[in-house]
Amino acid sequence: MRFIDLSALGIQVVCVGINLVPGVLNLWRHKWGLAAINFGGAAFIIGINFFMYHIRKRTRRRMQEIDNQLREHLSGVPMGSVHYLAEKNLMRAVAALGAKRKGECVSMKVGRTRFTIKYRSVTRNGVKNTCYQHMYMQNLPWQESVASAMLILHRNPKIFDRWRSREGWHA
Numbered sequence: 404m405r406f407i408d409l410s411a412l413g414i415q416v417v418c419v420g421i422n423l424v425p426g427v428l429n430l431w432r433h434k435w436g437l438a439a440i441n442f443g444g445a446a447f448i449i450g451i452n453f454f455m456y457h458i459r460k461r462t463r464r465r466m467q468e469i470d471n472q473l474r475e476h477l478s479g480v481p482m483g484s485v486h487y488l489a490e491k492n493l494m495r496a497v498a499a500l501g502a503k504r505k506g507e508c509v510s511m512k513v514g515r516t517r518f519t520i521k522y523r524s525v526t527r528n529g530v531k532n533t534c535y536q537h538m539y540m541q542n543l544p545w546q547e548s549v550a551s552a553m554l555i556l557h558r559n560p561k562i563f564d565r566w567r568s569r570e571g572w573h574a
Contacts, residue, residue: 513560
C-alpha cells in the first residue's frame with residue numbers, strides 16, 4: 404500500500420484550497436461556524452508547513468555538517484586545517500603557560516628566566532641564543548614546533564643548557 408506524500412508543495416496547495424473554498428462558500432451563506440472551521444483548517448495546514456520547513460532546514464544543515472565531518476575524517480585532514488589546528492594549539496599553549504605572543508615569536512617566563520622562542524631558535528634572557536630541533540617531522544607546522552619547545556622549556560628549563568652545549572646548535 405502506498406501513501407500520498409503530503410509534503411509536496413502541490414498537495415499542500417490543494418489541501419489549503421479544499422479548506423478555503425468551502426470556507427468562502429460558508430461565509431457567503433452566513434454559516435460562520437463552518438467558515439471558521441474551514442479557515443482554521445487552512446491556517447493549521449499553513450502553520451504545519453512553516454514549522455516543517457524550519458525543521459527540515461535545521462535537519463538538512465546538521466546532516467551537512469555531519470557529512471562534512473565524516474568526509475574530513477575518512478579522507479584525512481586537509482593541509483589548511485592542519486595549520487589552523489596548529490595555530491589553535493599554539494594559542495592554547497600560550498594561554499596555559501601565561502606567555503606573550505608577538506607574530507611568530509613567543510616570550511615566556513619560567514622562574515626568573517625569560518625565554519624568547521622562535522621557529523627553531525630560543526633566546527634566554529635576551530643574551531644567549533641556541534637552536535633546537537627536538538623532533539624533525541616532515542610538514543610539521545612551525546606553530547607546533549614552537550608550542551612543543553614552550554612545553555619542554557616550561558617542564559625543564561635546564562634543557563636550554565643541553566641544547567646549547569651541542570656542537571653546531573648555536574645560532
